[in-house]
Amino acid sequence: MKIFGAEQERTLGSLYGAEAAEVYSALLRSLSVVLEEEVAPLSLALDEGKEGISRPRRVLFDQGLCKLPHPAEFGGMDIPFGVYALAMELAGAADASTAMSLGIHNTVADAVSRFGSPEQKKRFLPALLSGKKLAAFALTEPTSGSDARAMHTTAAREGRHYVIEGSKMFITNAGEADLYLVFAATGDGHGAFLVEGTNPGLKVGKPLKEKLGMRASHTAEVRLAKCKVPEDSLLGKEGAGFEQAKQLLDSSRIVMGMICVGIARVAYAEALAYAKGRDLFGKKLSDMQLTREKVANAAMETNASRLLCMHAARLKESGKPYSSEAAQGKVLATESAARTCDAAIQLLGGYGYTSADVHRHWRDARLLTIGEGASEVLRLLIASQELEKEP
Amino acid sequence: MTGAVLSYSESPDLAGEVAAAGQEVAKMLGAEAVSLELDEVSPGLLTANKVVLVKGELPLEAIADSAAAGILELVKARGFGALLIAETRFGTIVAAKVAARLRVGSLGKGKKLRVDEGRLVIERDVYGGRFTATVASRLPCVAVVQAGAYEAADASPGPAESVAVTVGEPKVAITQTKQGQQGEAGIKSALKIVSAGRGFARKEDLVIAQDLASALGASLGCSRPLSSDLGWMGEEAHIGLTGAYVHPQLYVAIGISGQLQHVAGIKDSKVIVAINKDAHAPIFQVADYGIVGDLYEVVPALTKALKQG
Amino acid sequence: MNIVVLVKSAVDEAELKADQSGHPVLKGAATKMSAFDMNGVEEAVKLKEKNGGTVIVLTLGGPEAKKAIKEAMAMGGTKAVHVLAEAADAPDSLGTAYCLAQAIKRIGAVDLVVSSEGASDTYQGEVGAMVAEFLDLPFIAYAKKVETDGVKVRCEQGLRGTVRVLEARLPAVVSVVSEANVPRYPTLLQVMVAGKKAIEDVPIASLKGPDYPDTGTVVVDVSVQSASRKRVIFDGTPEEAARKLAGALKQEGVL
Numbered sequence: 016m017k018i019f020g021a022e023q024e025r026t027l028g029s030l031y032g033a034e035a036a037e038v039y040s041a042l043l044r045s046l047s048v049v050l051e052e053e054v055a056p057l058s059l060a061l062d063e064g065k066e067g068i069s070r071p072r073r074v075l076f077d078q079g080l081c082k083l084p085h086p087a088e089f090g091g092m093d094i095p096f097g098v099y100a101l102a103m104e105l106a107g108a109a110d111a112s113t114a115m116s117l118g119i120h121n122t123v124a125d126a127v128s129r130f131g132s133p134e135q136k137k138r139f140l141p142a143l144l145s146g147k148k149l150a151a152f153a154l155t156e157p158t159s160g161s162d163a164r165a166m167h168t169t170a171a172r173e174g175r176h177y178v179i180e181g182s183k184m185f186i187t188n189a190g191e192a193d194l195y196l197v198f199a200a201t202g203d204g205h206g207a208f209l210v211e212g213t214n215p216g217l218k219v220g221k222p223l224k225e226k227l228g229m230r231a232s233h234t235a236e237v238r239l240a241k242c243k244v245p246e247d248s249l250l251g252k253e254g255a256g257f258e259q260a261k262q263l264l265d266s267s268r269i270v271m272g273m274i275c276v277g278i279a280r281v282a283y284a285e286a287l288a289y290a291k292g293r294d295l296f297g298k299k300l301s302d303m304q305l306t307r308e309k310v311a312n313a314a315m316e317t318n319a320s321r322l323l324c325m326h327a328a329r330l331k332e333s334g335k336p337y338s339s340e341a342a343q344g345k346v347l348a349t350e351s352a353a354r355t356c357d358a359a360i361q362l363l364g365g366y367g368y369t370s371a372d373v374h375r376h377w378r379d380a381r382l383l384t385i386g387e388g389a390s391e392v393l394r395l396l397i398a399s400q401e402l403e404k405e406p
Numbered sequence: 407m408t409g410a411v412l413s414y415s416e417s418p419d420l421a422g423e424v425a426a427a428g429q430e431v432a433k434m435l436g437a438e439a440v441s442l443e444l445d446e447v448s449p450g451l452l453t454a455n456k457v458v459l460v461k462g463e464l465p466l467e468a469i470a471d472s473a474a475a476g477i478l479e480l481v482k483a484r485g486f487g488a489l490l491i492a493e494t495r496f497g498t499i500v501a502a503k504v505a506a507r508l509r510v511g512s513l514g515k516g517k518k519l520r521v522d523e524g525r526l527v528i529e530r531d532v533y534g535g536r537f538t539a540t541v542a543s544r545l546p547c548v549a550v551v552q553a554g555a556y557e558a559a560d561a562s563p564g565p566a567e568s569v570a571v572t573v574g575e576p577k578v579a580i581t582q583t584k585q586g587q588q589g590e591a592g593i594k595s596a597l598k599i600v601s602a603g604r605g606f607a608r609k610e611d612l613v614i615a616q617d618l619a620s621a622l623g624a625s626l627g628c629s630r631p632l633s634s635d636l637g638w639m640g641e642e643a644h645i646g647l648t649g650a651y652v653h654p655q656l657y658v659a660i661g662i663s664g665q666l667q668h669v670a671g672i673k674d675s676k677v678i679v680a681i682n683k684d685a686h687a688p689i690f691q692v693a694d695y696g697i698v699g700d701l702y703e704v705v706p707a708l709t710k711a712l713k714q715g
Numbered sequence: 716m717n718i719v720v721l722v723k724s725a726v727d728e729a730e731l732k733a734d735q736s737g738h739p740v741l742k743g744a745a746t747k748m749s750a751f752d753m754n755g756v757e758e759a760v761k762l763k764e765k766n767g768g769t770v771i772v773l774t775l776g777g778p779e780a781k782k783a784i785k786e787a788m789a790m791g792g793t794k795a796v797h798v799l800a801e802a803a804d805a806p807d808s809l810g811t812a813y814c815l816a817q818a819i820k821r822i823g824a825v826d827l828v829v830s831s832e833g834a835s836d837t838y839q840g841e842v843g844a845m846v847a848e849f850l851d852l853p854f855i856a857y858a859k860k861v862e863t864d865g866v867k868v869r870c871e872q873g874l875r876g877t878v879r880v881l882e883a884r885l886p887a888v889v890s891v892v893s894e895a896n897v898p899r900y901p902t903l904l905q906v907m908v909a910g911k912k913a914i915e916d917v918p919i920a921s922l923k924g925p926d927y928p929d930t931g932t933v934v935v936d937v938s939v940q941s942a943s944r945k946r947v948i949f950d951g952t953p954e955e956a957a958r959k960l961a962g963a964l965k966q967e968g969v970l
Contacts, residue, residue, distance in 0.1 A: 579883070648893065
């Protein structure tokens, strides 16, 4: 499958106009070459644990994938967020685990860029954008996922320090990260803290090896016991943490949705190639009406997902509210990706069920209907915004 | 009358083939067919064409510069209708140089030469061998003849006419030469080929392919990564767009995915067999027979089955 | 040292489709830098990095060739010259070489011209040699290794069967094979910066002198090749499949 094809080029053209789209197309085409040659061929081995994620992640850091949406002042490229989101679709098509690891890493970079002090930006951003430092986003807790306000982790001020106590669960990049963005209750509100991976008060639990999908990315519990951090580790103001998390997740959801668009495209392309070649009752599998229904659904849902996510991205770029659209995009993209991947398994039949090259796409997509805001919670968010609207 | 149709091959193995091409074109033009030989007559040359042996003070075939200069001297003196050169890397350079120096058309590398309205026409592969381009040029012109496109005549040449030429000092000097194991034309004329690709995990494992080749009486070839990137086999074994075009009766591709560049070089094979563990590998699209499976199991089984007859 | 690297914009042959009548659908077909030219650019850029100087990307083609030029610029080209020829004016290989040679003469002080072993669409591999003839420069073909001290160029040449070391005085023309190097991936930042660099456009007509070689060489037709293969897959255990295959080959009479 061509990772950057005519479809993506057309999307760029219709969203950004011919002139800008030419520049962005050149960027994404160049990225897609690296993805096709250096990342996608590792994907199966990554799923099987025969290859480590640091290799493809390094390749993409070196390419500058994480630099795209960030300010040039700190080593970024000032490229519109939507183009970055499309880049993450391509990365998701090459390898979902790698894309997710980088997407979450970049959410932390986004946090520093948006809420950090000038000193924090200078200190962390260049290293995060070039991949010299890897970051993890530590919000979810063993007993509070979607209900983030219920978090038990606390940060208490002690002179010129904070002492963080608590536990964070299902943390992507845990154990590998050099920097953790830890959310904790600070009395009357919440705060976000930049905690170095070397902090003796930060301990990473055993990697969760029994994951269904996204097997190459590292996931573990992060425990904070008497984790003492200097006061300038606080991102922005004390009490702003919850609002910060919400804003960061809004844009991260677009990225996760786009990763799922990439996953769906690969599964769909594989199934389609098989259906066109497989003989059945004197016809091709792709000639069967029930196959064609699956094909049409996959095409519609994948395109609709991309467009809804990109719509949210464009709203974000223009400074308009996009929280609901981002949630809609994520729910549609992740759920339809799971459906498309399921249909791909069905079309490939026994081969689909027994080959990791097929079912890993479904396993990968399946995570994202849960992580970064479960579908149910996001539907509540969408509905409540709808109900607030004037009839 | 049109000037003579000259044919030339740097590789003795292809000299008969290109001479046959020259014979055919000469007939169509009503011209004389001449096999050009540089330095010495190719041993075992099969042709009924008149043979002209061109000699310089220094060996002409040492370097493309000199070979081109030698041919130029001859055609300047005698004129020509068309110059057909056998497909080798050396031949390709000589053809380009002669065409540029004489400012005559260059038809490129192809087959099925014919004459149409006084023009020479060739068919050549383009776009990775997925399409055929038909190209025509006014006479005189130069063309490169694909290996395997013509069959050498079953005739021994008469005595050669010797022509002495004076060519200048070449602009390029050879400072060192290392001989490879096999001539370039070896694999090009093989009747059976077993070919290995990236599906082999280690160089030592190529013995599996070699065993099959021995059982079949086949030559061993490979896809580009094995010769260029890994260096497991010599460059002369490399089959494909940038290597040798082959046309065997039987071509067995083992652990070769079937990229366009490879397929371009094998599509003139009579029967293509593919063995690959990936059922989606494009090689199966261009194969007559295929087995989806682990080459480490399938190939020894095939070798055994063939030995048992 | 000033290095000119010849780059061709080629149709992506894997993506190219045929229409109902079997002709390639070239209008709107995806194009890119000819794959082998990436090795040429890589070699030129490596030589520049080692010896200093500039890499001038030289292309002949239609407006769509800008894409290939920018790809080459992203890999490290210093500047670019685009000989603009619409498809209708596209010359044959000899005409192309003539125009490229004229453009190189205009560029002026050029020490080395680097080309690749052939274009990925036509793979004739003759333009480099022809350019050398038009410029009356030494030509070393199929180089696997290129070294220069600024006075001479030394190359390892692979002519299959033999490997030779060749040497010529600069200025010279060298064509490299793809095993010469592994082309770098430009970073996204380099791609962005390259996209903004100016490209000098030269209309092809302005290069054609009275000595332009009009050889009357034309492409009469381009048609898709039909590959009708049996595509039979044998299944079963390796032994069963192997036996079936051996039987089929016997029947084909190719054993």
